[in-house]
Amino acid sequence: xxxxxxxxxxxxxxxxxxxxxxxxxxxxxxxxxxxxxxxxxxxxxxxxxxxxxxxxxxxxxxxxxxxxxxxxxxxxxxxxxxxxxxxxxxxxxxxxxxxxxxxxxxxxxxxxxxxxxxxxxxxxxxxxxxxxxxxxxxxxxxxxxxxxxxxxxxxxxxxxxxxxxxxxxxxxxxxxxxxxxxxxxxxxxxxxxxxxxxxxxxxxxxxxxxxxxxxxxxxxxxxxxxxxxxxxxxxxxxxxxxxxxxxxxxxxxxxxxxxxxxxxxxxx
Amino acid sequence: xxxxxxxxxxxxxxxxxxxxxxxxxxxxxxxxxxxxxxxxxxxxxxxxxxxxxxxxxxxxxxxxxxxxxxxxxxxxxxxxxxxxxxxxxxxxxxxxxxxxxxxxxxxxxxxxxxxxxxxxxxxxxxxxxxxxxxxxxxxxxxxxxxxxxxxxxxxxxxxxxxxxxxxxxxxxxxxxxxxxxxxxxxxxxxxxxxxxxxxxxxxxxxxxxxxxxxxxxxxxxxxxxxxxxxxxxxxxxxxxxxxxxxxxxxxxxxxxxxxxxxxxxxxx
Numbered sequence: 230x231x232x233x234x235x236x237x238x239x240x241x242x243x244x245x246x247x248x249x250x251x252x253x254x255x256x257x258x259x260x261x262x263x264x265x266x267x268x269x270x271x272x273x274x275x276x277x278x279x280x281x282x283x284x285x286x287x288x289x290x291x292x293x294x295x296x297x298x299x300x301x302x303x304x305x306x307x308x309x310x311x312x313x314x315x316x317x318x319x320x321x322x323x324x325x326x327x328x329x330x331x332x333x334x335x336x337x338x339x340x341x342x343x344x345x346x347x348x349x350x351x352x353x354x355x356x357x358x359x360x361x362x363x364x365x366x367x368x369x370x371x372x373x374x375x376x377x378x379x380x381x382x383x384x385x386x387x388x389x390x391x392x393x394x395x396x397x398x399x400x401x402x403x404x405x406x407x408x409x410x411x412x413x414x415x416x417x418x419x420x421x422x423x424x425x426x427x428x429x430x431x432x433x434x435x436x437x438x439x440x441x442x443x444x445x446x447x448x449x450x451x452x453x454x455x456x457x458x459x460x461x462x463x464x465x466x467x468x469x470x471x472x473x474x475x476x477x478x479x480x481x482x483x484x485x486x487x488x489x490x491x492x493x494x495x496x497x
Numbered sequence: 498x499x500x501x502x503x504x505x506x507x508x509x510x511x512x513x514x515x516x517x518x519x520x521x522x523x524x525x526x527x528x529x530x531x532x533x534x535x536x537x538x539x540x541x542x543x544x545x546x547x548x549x550x551x552x553x554x555x556x557x558x559x560x561x562x563x564x565x566x567x568x569x570x571x572x573x574x575x576x577x578x579x580x581x582x583x584x585x586x587x588x589x590x591x592x593x594x595x596x597x598x599x600x601x602x603x604x605x606x607x608x609x610x611x612x613x614x615x616x617x618x619x620x621x622x623x624x625x626x627x628x629x630x631x632x633x634x635x636x637x638x639x640x641x642x643x644x645x646x647x648x649x650x651x652x653x654x655x656x657x658x659x660x661x662x663x664x665x666x667x668x669x670x671x672x673x674x675x676x677x678x679x680x681x682x683x684x685x686x687x688x689x690x691x692x693x694x695x696x697x698x699x700x701x702x703x704x705x706x707x708x709x710x711x712x713x714x715x716x717x718x719x720x721x722x723x724x725x726x727x728x729x730x731x732x733x734x735x736x737x738x739x740x741x742x743x744x745x746x747x748x749x750x751x752x753x754x755x756x757x758x759x760x761x762x763x764x765x
Contacts (some may be wrong), residue, residue: 331727345646345653378613378718385613388715416722417749424726424749447656448716450646452723454684458692459599460728481685481692 232478232487233295234262241492245291247282248299249273275299279307283315286473293494295476308471315471320344320354322470323477324362324440325453326493329462332420337363337371337440338456341449342477343468349391352442353404356395358469359440360408362497373405374419374438375412376448380430382413388444389413409433416441416452457486465489467497498524500746500755501563505534509760513559515550516567517541543567547575551583554741561762563744576739583739588612588622590738591745592630592708593721594761597730600688605631605639605708606724609717610745611736617659620710621672624663626737627708628676630765641673642687642706643680644716648698650681656712657681677701684709684720725754733757735765 230253233244246253250271257264270285272278279299285291294315296304308315323342328335339359344351356373363371375392382389392412399410411434417424419438424430443449456462464486468475474494478487498521501512514521518539525532538553540546547567553559562583564572576583591610596603607627612619624641631639643660650657660680667678679702685692687706692698711717724730732754736743742762746755 329727331729336727342646376715376719378714386714416719417726420722421726421749427749443719444715445713446646446654447644447712448719451644451684451711451716452719454688455720455723456727458685458689459597459604459724459730461599462727481689481695 230256230262230297231260231484232491234260234266235484235488236491237266239488241488242495243268244295245270245282245285246297247272247278247285248275248297249278275303276307279304280310280313283307283310284313286315287313293474293476293497294471295491295494296478301477304475304477308475315473315475317470317472319358319470320347320351321468321475322351322355322358323466323468324359325456325464325466326489327456327460327462327464329456329460331460331462334439336420336438336456336462338449338452339440339442340446341443341453342446342466345446347445349394352391352395353398354470356405356408356410356440356442359442360405362467362469362474363439364407365497368439369407371408371439372434372437373408373410373440373442374414374432374434375410375442376416376419376444377413378415380414380418380428380432386413392444411435412442414438463489465491465493467494469497498530498565499528499752500759502528502530502534503752503756504759507756509756510763511536512563513538513550513553514565515540515546515553516543516565517546543571544575547572548578548581551575551578552581554583555581561742561744561765562739563759563762564746569745572743572745576743583741583743585738585740587626587738588615588619589736589743590619590623590626591734591736592627593724593732593734594757595724595728595730595732597724597728599728599730602707604688604706604724604730606717606720607708607710607737608714609711609721610714610734613714615713617662620659620663621666622738624673624676624678624708624710627710628673630735630737630742631707632675633765636707637675639676639707640702640705641676641678641708641710642682642700642702643678643710644684644687644712645681646683648682648686648696648700654681660712679703680710682706731757733759733761735762737765 322340422436425435590608592607690704693703
């Protein structure tokens, strides 16, 4: 609610709160939040509240969905409902955005939170979801780096071969258009000019990646949390691939991170 | 050679250079390095040079091995030679050390560079290698966090179950003694008090991990390179599990990182 209030005051978004109005009023009172800034839809039952929120998005009365103090699984059941949900035919994927002094521009990472061991087709959806989102941010031709532990194909590391095939498919022009895709690359190749120079890497995304695509949820999650909790990069995250963006922040996220996520969902 | 010279001048180590003496002299001259500070063993052939360097370590004339401007595979063939090498019966593993404002103490990560998809027994060797090294640094009972994308066992993420079994084995007192091991944990749980408090994590290594154990080389490598190239943490790395530590730095490492690696190998 603090992030929602902040977003409203900054003119980033108009927020509709769907839930138990009595509880919402109580929290607003405790936190000094002016409820007149929100539209409130009273729906005390959590499952019904999620369904109502999703239907507001389906019917274009709202342009994106945000999870509040509720289980992710309850929200996702409403999102994924085959009749009333927000499915688009694409796999859902998470994208995280980071701003840190250690990189010369915004850096995005995907998928750090949803797809556990994405197969070939899911990897392509993840890339396309991210590229479409970044284009909406005004990055006309995002540079996509496909992450592995090394920059060459190695049969002992199967993801390196999969990335090489995805680069071929990109070059064929059939999928992943409007972007530059290269891989396998290790993280240093994607972000560091020194690393590229010393290792003789000549990649169209080398040292200038916009999007890092993780090979697995473990790798993505560690990258995400390293940047958030050790590097202390400003960060936000949005779920892509549904009809509209979904803000699915975690309890441990700061109010600032939730605010950034709201802003990203508006831009996406 | 710059890192070796620096280590010598700082009194961290006495370095023996094994290689083509003519080339070594030329580089020393170009870089203003005083060769009288080193012992030089003239061995122009790279394979023979590696064998000689390894034999200096085996015979206790040197206490650790460092790779210079030579292929890693050439060095490793000499290290792993069954008769004249440095095998100890344990799997080799890499440990990296980081110092950054974002964490309240030195943070170690393993294995970010050698074992691709370590099996159960290799995971235990990796942990034991790291614990022994940290004990030599004066950390009597290192806190070891077993990394995954979440902090609970999930059949869809097999490594979470493997970590739980390793924690059971640790608790039985049979292996991984002299340390505290917990997992599965996500990176935020391992390093952030806020994350532990908000998520109700009550772990003996929570928010205070010394060692992060990566679930795969992809995850470890991304963590390592995020901390080195984006967070710009001071860092060094050493290969453990052989009879003596091995400094196996990469061409893209800075002279400072190589110096830290030498210092770590001495302490280990």
